[in-house]
Amino acid sequence: MLDINAIRSDFPILRHPVYDKPLIYFDNAATTQKPRCVVEKIENGYYNVNANIHRGVHFLSQAATEAHEDARRTVQHFLNARSSNEIIFTRGTTEAINLVASSFTDECMSANDEVIVSVMEHHSNIVPWQIQAAKKGITLKVIPMNEKGELKLDEYRKLFSDRTRLVSVTHVSNVLGTINPVAEMIEEAHRNGVPVLVDGAQSVPHMAVDVQALDAEFYVFSGHKVYGPTGIGVLYGKEEWLEKLPPYQGGGEMIATVSFEKTTFNELPFKFEAGTPDYIGSTALAEALHYVTRLGMDNIAAYEHELLTYATDKLNAIEGMRIFGQAVDKGAVISFLVGNIHHYDMGMLLDRLGIAVRTGHHCAQPLMQVLGIEGTVRASFSFYNTKEEIDAFVAGVERVRKMF
Numbered sequence: 001m002l003d004i005n006a007i008r009s010d011f012p013i014l015r016h017p018v019y020d021k022p023l024i025y026f027d028n029a030a031t032t033q034k035p036r037c038v039v040e041k042i043e044n045g046y047y048n049v050n051a052n053i054h055r056g057v058h059f060l061s062q063a064a065t066e067a068h069e070d071a072r073r074t075v076q077h078f079l080n081a082r083s084s085n086e087i088i089f090t091r092g093t094t095e096a097i098n099l100v101a102s103s104f105t106d107e108c109m110s111a112n113d114e115v116i117v118s119v120m121e122h123h124s125n126i127v128p129w130q131i132q133a134a135k136k137g138i139t140l141k142v143i144p145m146n147e148k149g150e151l152k153l154d155e156y157r158k159l160f161s162d163r164t165r166l167v168s169v170t171h172v173s174n175v176l177g178t179i180n181p182v183a184e185m186i187e188e189a190h191r192n193g194v195p196v197l198v199d200g201a202q203s204v205p206h207m208a209v210d211v212q213a214l215d216a217e218f219y220v221f222s223g224h225k226v227y228g229p230t231g232i233g234v235l236y237g238k239e240e241w242l243e244k245l246p247p248y249q250g251g252g253e254m255i256a257t258v259s260f261e262k263t264t265f266n267e268l269p270f271k272f273e274a275g276t277p278d279y280i281g282s283t284a285l286a287e288a289l290h291y292v293t294r295l296g297m298d299n300i301a302a303y304e305h306e307l308l309t310y311a312t313d314k315l316n317a318i319e320g321m322r323i324f325g326q327a328v329d330k331g332a333v334i335s336f337l338v339g340n341i342h343h344y345d346m347g348m349l350l351d352r353l354g355i356a357v358r359t360g361h362h363c364a365q366p367l368m369q370v371l372g373i374e375g376t377v378r379a380s381f382s383f384y385n386t387k388e389e390i391d392a393f394v395a396g397v398e399r400v401r402k403m404f
């Protein structure tokens with residue numbers, strides 16, 4: 001059981017009123033708030049442990065290096081990776097996918113080869129592939145979904161051909177909340193001899209993820225969505241795959257030797273970390289992962305599911321309510337529209353009540369096209385949210401509905 005009051009006191013921002021009203025923060029799928037321990041870790045890093053890492057002989061540089069590499073081991077254990085060599089720090093999910101798209105396409109794909117993605121991908125798992133497609137003539141195949149917002153696995157199976165080189169799918173949809181059966185999808189891909197990248201931006205903050213149990217070749221996530229700082233994220237890759245792929249960016253840190261004639265590259269994980277890494281961000285991310293581990297990922301998942309069910313039932317009682325995404329297996333994200341009220345108007349008016357929700361296409365325009373809408377209002381929950389907040393939110397939605 002989680003002690004929500006104690007948890008809320010760890011998040012100072014939740015006490016800040018907006019428009020003289022208590023803040024109700026339901027935009028957790030966009031980014032999460034930071035517990036005090038994460039902010040203190042950043043402060044402590046800059047005040048006490050700041051020096052550029054890896055090459056320094058001096059005390060501070062070695063302390064900062066140790067903290068950064070310790071953070072890598074924390075991520076390794078959090079994801080249950082085999083080795084810390086399999087953990088690459090990136091700027092976030094987007095950069096991690098771009099890294100794989102660029103290096104994988106360079107090494108493993110030629111014209112007319114295919115990548116399978118799903119209809120519910122975030123732009124960051126579509127556009128990097130399209131950029132590669134324009135260079136190399138590869139094509140995207142798209143897994144469709146049913147009316148509940150669940151991927152059609154029978155259609156997925158039919159998408160494999162002898163040109164399929166990679167499957168790249170999201171674990172949890174940031175719009176529909178659907179938790180995709182990625183273990184089953186990875187098994188199917190492996191039966192076809194195809195590796196898999198999983199976008200874990202919306203899963204890692206909300207459920208236990210074990211990359212060895214899933215057997216994914218690549219798994220990526222963003223620090224800021226899991227209570228860590230912005231500007232840091234993770235690419236997990238199986239060691240044999242990371243060994244095989246060429247570097248993404250060139251520069252310091254990622255080299256072994258450089259002459260004007262030839263460069264040799266550093267070993268893993270440094271081969272993929274060109275330039276000074278965000279060693280303050282990595283240690284603060286590790287602090288965030290310790291924080292959620294202390295709460296327990298299974299406790300988090302259970303409590304957030306309770307919030308989802310509670311909010312869904314209450315919202316469904318509102319006249320004209322349309323919820324997009326009714327998957328049986330669903331994370332704590334609710335996208336909705338009410339009658340003909342524009343999502344933007346709903347979001348603006350809720351904001352005046354102190355309620356922060358997101359409106360628009362949520363970086364998933366192709367999904368919006370399939371749904372036949374321009375955008376939705378999205379409420380997304382965290383373990384620091386409460387049923388009382390949901391009551392106030394539902395009352396707010398009802399109040400807005402009556403205004404139109």
Ligand code: PMP
Nearest residue numbers: 092093094122124174199201222
């Ligand atoms: N994938 C999904 C499913 C997401 O929800 C997001 C963030 N909204 C991203 C990728 C991109 O994450 P970031 O902007 O942190 O790189």
